Amino acid sequence: MFGKVRTPAAPKTPIRGEKPEGGKTVLGPRPPSSAPQAGAVALEEEPKPGSAVQADKAKVRQVDDDKLEKYYALKTRIHRKLVEQLDLNAIDNDDPTIRDQVGEVILSLCEKENVLLNYNERQQLVKEILDETFGLGPLEILLKDASISDILINGPRQIYVERKGALELTDVQFRDNEHLLHIIDKIVSAVGRRCDEVCPMVDARLKDGSRVNAIIPPLALDGPSVSIRRFGNDPINWDDYIRFKSCSAEMVEFLKACVIAHLNIVIIGGTGSGKTTLLNNMSSFIPPTDRIVTIEDAAELRLRQPHVVRLETRPANIEGKGRIAIRELLINALRMRPDRIVVGECRGAETLDMLQAMNTGHDGSLTTLHANSTRDTMQRIETMVMMAGFDLPVRAIRQQFSSAVDLIVQAQRLTGGPRKIVSITEVVGMEGEVVTMQDIFQFQQLGIDEQGKAYGQIVSTGIRPSFLDRLKHAGCDVSPSLFERQVLVKDKDE
Secondary structure (H helix, E strand, C coil): CCCCCCCCCCCCCCCCCCCCCCCCCCCCCCCCCCCCCCCCCCCCCCCHHHHHHHHHHHHHHHHHHHHHHHHHHHHHHHHHHHHHCCHHHCCCCCCHHHHHHHHHHHHHHHHHHCCCCCCHHHHHHHHCCCCCCCCCHHHHHHCCCCCEEEEEEECCCCCCEEECCEEECCCCCCHHHHHHHHHHHHHHHHHCCCCCCCCCCCEEEEECEEEEEHHHHCCCCCCEEEECCCCCCCCCHHHHHCCCCCCCHHHHHHHHHHHHHCEEEEECCCCCCCCHHHHHHHHCCCCCCCCCEEEEECCCCCCCCCCCCECCCCCCCCCCHHHHHHHHHHHCCCCCCCCEEEECCCCCCCHHHHHHHHHHHCCEEEEEEECCCHHHHHHHHHHHCCCCCCCCCCCHHHHHHHHHHHHHEEEECCCCEEEEEEEEEEEEEEEEEEEEEEEEEEEEEEECCCCCEEEEEECCCCCCCCCHHHHHHCCCCCCCCHHHCCEEEEECCC
């Protein structure tokens, strides 16, 4: 009576195809499927794991950022104690053992900090503090890589490098804007310049001759920006030009004869085309007996001759006074009895003075300027001469140019990165209002390969220059057969 109440069992729903007790097959409803039918609407969705994964990734990033901040704080703290303990100004940086000695001091400071770092982490910390003390901090690892031709810093956390003509992002980072500004100040102060709110743009150079340009806020909106054009300890020479098929051996002999014969040569090209490197190599043909005066914004040229006077421009001081531009140095160089004048780059009013120097007994001068083609060179010259403030007619400027410049050598960076000497052009003279020019050697692009690099061939156009007698009188025996129409260098053999 007080037993369990039995609930009547629900009638068994016959399943389609199943034989009940009677032995007859019943055509009942289909069994429920675990997979939803097409067009069915789910009443309850399972929670998607995406949001949880994103949250986990955010936590990991937060942990990594916290570790990085603690690491930077530790490095700053130890570096500050190192500066307080040692007189870094009295340390001889040329001593090869000094880094090891200071490294021992840094390790002892780490022991006093009692930080939980393994051996590799301690060695990495010591290396970074030594780079901060004796070098340029995070940039040291990039400056030691000989394959890097450009270092481009876009704020403290984004640093690109160029290898073999291609840009790639690196893992190198600065701590913050203040850290990057400190490195910039270290670079520019070494050459007697400054970069601050009053003078937010600066050109400088490193010890190895690499060119540095820096621009900081408020002009740079996303943080300090630095561009470093590398000039390593093993600069490119003429053998490298020939090996890279940037020019032919015949072209090198021809350029050598032109320099020895005191022809005035202008090297043109775009940004990063290799104008300065080409100028440096062409100046190597100047005889050691000549007195050379070089004029540059930031001293990059490394001439091997014994009699060289190097001049460098000076920016204005904090009061906006004392600026010495290329034009003033060029005018002064004319009073220094130079046999050759080499101007790093003509970019303004100094172009008029350079043309006048070439026309008044200073043959054999060399300079570079930005231009996309030999025809564009004339227009650039006209514009820059007008910047001098003299109201000269265009015909007079063209006459000055045609009588001063003998040869135009164009360097170009092709698609995919290869740099080549794409044309060597003679300035013949004037015909009416037009300056006549003729290509002696020329690069012909034939296509782009699988790696996205342009390829082609360098040819002799078949035109013989009009100054061959001038080369012969200078003792340079250039064979006329060199100028017969022929292919000198081919990137790909068929």
